Amino acid sequence: MKIAVGQGSCGTAAGAGKIFSLLQKSISNGGLEADLTITGCIGMCFLEPIVDIYDDAGLKRLVKVTENDVEAITDYIKTGTASKIEHLLITGEDNAFLTKQTRVALRHFGLINPEDINDYIAAEGYTALKKALAMTPGEVIDEVKLSGLAGRGGAGFPTWFKWDAARKSEGNPKYLICNADEGDPGAFMDRAIIESDPHLLIEGMLIAAYAIGADNAVVYVRAEYPLAILRLTKALEQAAAAGFLGESILGTAFGCDIRIKAGAGAFVCGEETALIESLEGNRGMPRLKPPFPAESGYWGKPSNINNVETYANVPWILLNGGPAFASMGTEDSKGTKVFALTGKVKRGGLVEIPMGKTLRDVIFDIGGGIRGDARFKGVQMGGPSGGCIPASLIDTPIDYKKLGALGAIMGSGGMVVMDDSTCMVGIAKFFLDFTAKESCGKCVHCRIGTKRLLEILERICAGEAKPGDGELLEELGKEVKSGSLCGLGQSAPNPVLSTLNYYKSEYEAHIHEHKCPAHECKSLIMYLIDSEKCTGCTLCAKKCPVGAIAGEVKKPHAIDNDLCTKCGNCYQVCKFGAVRIL
């Protein structure tokens, strides 16, 4: 019997580590015959912690396991009595979250132990590298060209083109860089890939390094991802010991080393030239392009940068052939894409689907729809560089061009679902607050423009909008886009412009009527007690932190709006629905 506990960051945060050690204790104390191991992220974050039991009967996937369930699991190991763990088994409906996906980059998720290279090798690991090394670098690039793989980090630039440019570029040495500085709040697929299948990244990078002629590679990973750094460090050690790194790999003339560089926290370092500056020990401020990194990158040498998910697709492409990858997806966008589905969705986690599936497929079919069956209001795609897509466009197929035409972007694949309780002006403000803080300061339009956009949004949310603020946002947004050097500034106004476009009435309600339809902007709402519904139970008065609610027992209470801080406690605690928001 094999027991695997899902230990990605999500699982660990949900308590998987404690469950693992309790299981370990009870197995060794009881002298039980069970092989306890870990696996990475399974991608079903909404069901964490997850324990998989493999025995003669096949796989039993136990979900939302608590420390109290360890006894029942131990009992099952001992006696095979399944009755006590039946309530933990994944339901068919929840399992559909997985079965409806097509996994390429995530294909080993939940199946292998990320800390054991033998698990990876047993799953066809490093065979793509063998295959690649038997080809010429030009043939490898041709295969990637046939696949139609485009950069999964955001820009969607054809991968083969970058590789080809770096290969043909004069200069020595050449460098290969992996961008694992996943700074987009709401996206976590790169972290999950490194935590759950680090050898896949290593193999993809080695193939790319061979293709461009680099013997030196570096993974620039967010310092906020300690578990990813730990697992990648272990994986690199194991790969080196097994002869997949270093000199004359697999007995060929090709040699390559990979090292890790921990980033220090700056969103702009997701931009490739800023990342290079940071690698060189400087402030992460973007360089003027051209020259592109393929000509003059790290230390002025030809360099190729791709993100984690891009490299993670490469071994599959080599194994199955470029055309097989290209057979999935649309005319414009080939292959599969991983999305981090979060927000007000019932089933959140990592979703990998062929391009061309619709937003409805992802949010409703796979994600199960909106929590509490509330109304779907829209989905934010691409994080601070992306935009919001409204409910009316939910049947849009997911591909680079179609999303771009709607004012959103594929981005790295963050997909945050929103219901009626999310204020769209508030969401624009949220992202501008982020980009204004993260702007590196090099370009005036970005440095000052994002700040001014933020100030306008702040006054709109505070009920202090000036006439014409909507138009001002639009004008300034366009200026910032055109006046900025890098992707951060060029895309920073997207969250504002897309919400202005699709949720204009919400902006108008804020600006002209001083109302927030989502009841989120505190300055624009007021709490009232409905005297007909209020039973005078006094609970709200007890919970009010500022003593703004008064009334006699069993008689309707009232809120003093001069004192009220709009914390919403009364609204939360009232069992009779007597507290209303105006």
Add this chain to the structure above:
Amino acid sequence: MMKQIKIFSAEFRLLEEMLDTYKNIPGSLITVLQKAQEIYGYLPTEVLSLIADGLEIPVAKVFGVASFYTQFRFQPVGKYLILLCKGTACHVNASQAIEQAIEEELGIKDGQTTPDGLFTLKNVACLGCCSLSPVMMVNEDTYGSLTPDKTKKILQKLRELSA
């Protein structure tokens, strides 16, 4: 309060050794700052000067880089470092109310430390545990699906533990 850097302290020796290791490796300033912060818990001004001397670069460059990245801090942090996630999923799931609860319970705002040196609050962009949102980390432990009440209880418990 400025920490006095003692020349004969164990920390100072670690810093010296580390600077020796990295001084000839180009582009290692960020790594050096990270290691220095590991040694001291933060980056005292004097340490920035020592790094500048050790790497033979201007102190303005050292400070320029250190102040650019959010990881580096110039003040010591409390015993419990609270990282409150302000990512998109947490925002949509009312992380604002959690921040308010922390502020009410501890009387500090983002970037501040309680006078007793117990808690420091730091807002961060995304912890990547989006399905557990709203989320905060206290030192190594992650707390998910927070409510204002739950947050206050967690902090109260930590305070009791250190009493």
